[in-house]
Amino acid sequence: MNFFTIALRGLWRRPVRTGLTLLGISVGIAAVVALVGIASGYEKSVVNQLDVIGIDVIVSNMEGGMMPQVFDESLKPKVAELPDVEEATTVLMKMLMVEDAPMMMVSGREWGGFTWDQLKVLEGRMPRDENEKAVVVGRLAADVLEKEVGDTVQIEIDEFEIVGIVDGGSVVENGAIILALSRFQEVMGYEGKANFLDLRVSEGISEEELEALMEEIETIYPEGRAVRASEVVGTSQGFRIAQAMSWSTSLLAIIVGILGVMNTMLMTVFERTHEIGILLALGWKRRMIVFLVLCESAILGLIGGIVGILIGFVSLELLVQTDTIRGILEPDFSKELVFRAIGIAVIVGVVSGLYPAWRSSRMMPSAAIQS
Amino acid sequence: MDSQDQTDNTATPIFDVVDVTKEFDQGKVQALRGVTLRIEDGEFVSMIGTSGSGKSTLLHLLGSLDHPSSGTLRFKGQDIGNLPDPAEFRAREIGYIFQSFHLLPTFTVEENVQIPMFGLPGNTAKSRKERAVELLEAVGLSHRLGHLPTKLSGGERQRAAIARSLANNPTVLLADEPTGNLDSDTAVQIMQLLGKLHAEHRTTMVLVTHDIEVAENASRIVQMKDGRIISDPKAPAASHQSHPS
Numbered sequence: 001m002n003f004f005t006i007a008l009r010g011l012w013r014r015p016v017r018t019g020l021t022l023l024g025i026s027v028g029i030a031a032v033v034a035l036v037g038i039a040s041g042y043e044k045s046v047v048n049q050l051d052v053i054g055i056d057v058i059v060s061n062m063e064g065g066m067m068p069q070v071f072d073e074s075l076k077p078k079v080a081e082l083p084d085v086e087e088a089t090t091v092l093m094k095m096l097m098v099e100d101a102p103m104m105m106v107s108g109r110e111w112g113g114f115t116w117d118q119l120k121v122l123e124g125r126m127p128r129d130e131n132e133k134a135v136v137v138g139r140l141a142a143d144v145l146e147k148e149v150g151d152t153v154q155i156e157i158d159e160f161e162i163v164g165i166v167d168g169g170s171v172v173e174n175g176a177i178i179l180a181l182s183r184f185q186e187v188m189g190y191e192g193k194a195n196f197l198d199l200r201v202s203e204g205i206s207e208e209e210l211e212a213l214m215e216e217i218e219t220i221y222p223e224g225r226a227v228r229a230s231e232v233v234g235t236s237q238g239f240r241i242a243q244a245m246s247w248s249t250s251l252l253a254i255i256v257g258i259l260g261v262m263n264t265m266l267m268t269v270f271e272r273t274h275e276i277g278i279l280l281a282l283g284w285k286r287r288m289i290v291f292l293v294l295c296e297s298a299i300l301g302l303i304g305g306i307v308g309i310l311i312g313f314v315s316l317e318l319l320v321q322t323d324t325i326r327g328i329l330e331p332d333f334s335k336e337l338v339f340r341a342i343g344i345a346v347i348v349g350v351v352s353g354l355y356p357a358w359r360s361s362r363m364m365p366s367a368a369i370q371s
Numbered sequence: 372m373d374s375q376d377q378t379d380n381t382a383t384p385i386f387d388v389v390d391v392t393k394e395f396d397q398g399k400v401q402a403l404r405g406v407t408l409r410i411e412d413g414e415f416v417s418m419i420g421t422s423g424s425g426k427s428t429l430l431h432l433l434g435s436l437d438h439p440s441s442g443t444l445r446f447k448g449q450d451i452g453n454l455p456d457p458a459e460f461r462a463r464e465i466g467y468i469f470q471s472f473h474l475l476p477t478f479t480v481e482e483n484v485q486i487p488m489f490g491l492p493g494n495t496a497k498s499r500k501e502r503a504v505e506l507l508e509a510v511g512l513s514h515r516l517g518h519l520p521t522k523l524s525g526g527e528r529q530r531a532a533i534a535r536s537l538a539n540n541p542t543v544l545l546a547d548e549p550t551g552n553l554d555s556d557t558a559v560q561i562m563q564l565l566g567k568l569h570a571e572h573r574t575t576m577v578l579v580t581h582d583i584e585v586a587e588n589a590s591r592i593v594q595m596k597d598g599r600i601i602s603d604p605k606a607p608a609a610s611h612q613s614h615p616s
């Protein structure tokens with residue numbers, strides 16, 4: 001028998017209460033894991049997509065919503081002629097309900113632009129030219145839509161032939177429907193408009209030159225913002241709202257967890273006043289009692305955290321199987337997230353044990369024994 | 372036993388209690404009203420008195436489970452009335468035995484005996500266990516090591532509690548009505564055990580009871596009433612405690 005067994009024995013004494021407290025913590029931690037996993041998974045997936053395509057800078061008007069506002073295509077030549085801009089290409093991208101899929105990325109890309117380059121045809125072919133009423137679909141999108149080459153897909157009010165299934169090297173690309181910009185503009189009623197201007201800049205550009213370039217673009221297009229590809233997700237308002245929501249939900253979960261554990265530990269301390277008195281009479285130091293209470297609440301936190309991570313992981317995995325999420329993001333279940341979740345859980349445990357521990361240490365042994 | 376008075380008075384006593392009072396509830400309750408008492412090393416003292424006379428309160432003060440309101444309380448010449456952290460003193464010097472045993476219900480008998488050993492440094496898990504088994508053998512409970520206290524009879528529980536009180540090899544055993552919850556036959560056995568332990572180890576023993584037969588196991592019987600000592604064969608002559616009120 002050691003100190004740790006004594007703490008465990010204390011918890012085991014009220015298995016139902018301990019179990020319920022654990023459930024409370026683990027649901028909270030599961031929420032943290034799932035929400036943060038989704039948010040950072042989304043960020044990673046998008047960054048990965050832009051990286052694969054080779055986009056350095058994105059120009060868009062991110063005001064309001066997950067998808068930016070449209071601008072006139074005439075912006076492109078003005079930006080393209082700036083020094084250090086290697087290539088520029090316009091994209092009109094929308095999240096649409098496509099047939100049975102509740103959310104699907106549809107990406108109309110300027111014909112001949114570099115955004116087509118990384119697509120590898122797995123089956124079928126690319127559209128013959130920009131006038132063909134055809135789309136290629138990423139392999140995840142094909143899966144979600146249950147389509148094969150030769151099928152048609154309805155986008156808004158129009159039907160397109162699926163001429164190819166492609167691998168774009170990232171979840172976002174593989175979950176998308178890709179077609180020529182002019183065809184998509186037509187369907188959406190956005191003739192001459194796009195909502196992204198993707199840039200490749202010259203290789204040896206310095207930080208300062210890049211800053212200057214981005215500033216210059218913003219003077220040409222005052223409503224828009226030029227952002228490095230690696231930072232683009234963070235500047236999206238929709239993403240920021242989603243992230244804030246995920247963190248505030250996490251915070252709520254943490255507060256509820258702390259209150260739950262604190263309540264349990266306070267009950268434990270009151271209930272065991274007599275027992276604590278005996279321990280003191282038997283020569284236990286007050287700080288041993290404090291440590292015992294903290295140990296018990298830290299164990300609650302730790303076990304709750306581990307269970308919570310498992311629940312969070314399983315629910316993320318299940319969530320990714322749903323058609324809503326599949327092809328939009330790959331959940332980010334990183335080591336950091338695991339450590340953070342365990343850290344949060346243990347801190348929740350210890351913090352909520354502080355007050356009960358302090359209470360327990362203030363008892364006068366003679367009075368505690370008589371209670 | 373009076374013949375030893377002179378020699379005893381020269382040696383440093385185990386407990387030297389001088390004019391100690393204890394109040395509760397901001398003075399509304401006066402549990403001890405000026406108690407003076409000397410207990411020598413190796414003595415076996417019984418304290419008797421009616422309910423509410425302050426016996427338990429005095430025992431708590433001796434075990435440093437509470438502070439006196441006034442007066443001095445010395446253990447081997449050292450003031451213990453207001454130790455900042457009395458835990459070490461309790462763990463090292465005091466073994467406590469209670470009327471209702473106070474074994475921890477979620478620990479086996481053998482684990483219960485180990486509990487006080489956590490109060491002192493230098494014990495390994497192995498040494499704790501070995502000592503617990505040894506002590507339980509000494510009180511005749513070696514067949515009950517792995518049982519929970521609830522599975523034991525009252526007499527067995529008190530034996531386990533006695534083994535626990537000896538865990539750190541204390542200087543003093545303080546027993547508060549150790550036979551109060553036992554039938555008379557079992558009470559006799561427990562008193563025999565305590566008598567035997569006292570005889571073998573010369574542990575100083577202070578026993579609180581209101582059963583005169585139990586009290587007579589001791590070599591000295593101190594009687595309390597209303598927070599005062601009203602009779603003590605070894606009372607210091609100078610400040611003999613009659614009550615002039």
Ligand SMILES: Nc1ncnc2c1ncn2[C@@H]1O[C@H](COP(=O)(O)OP(=O)(O)OP(=O)(O)O)[C@@H](O)[C@H]1O
Pocket residue numbers: 367395396400401402420421422423424425426427428429581
């Ligand atoms: N924590 C306390 N708060 C208030 N009053 C107390 C407290 N402890 C003891 N008392 C009071 O002090 C007096 C002495 O109590 P104590 O427990 O010492 O008596 P006792 O001689 O042990 O009695 P008994 O034989 O019933 O155990 C009683 O009047 C009791 O009500």
Ligand SMILES: [Mg+2]
Pocket residue numbers: 426427428547
């Ligand atoms: Mg009493």
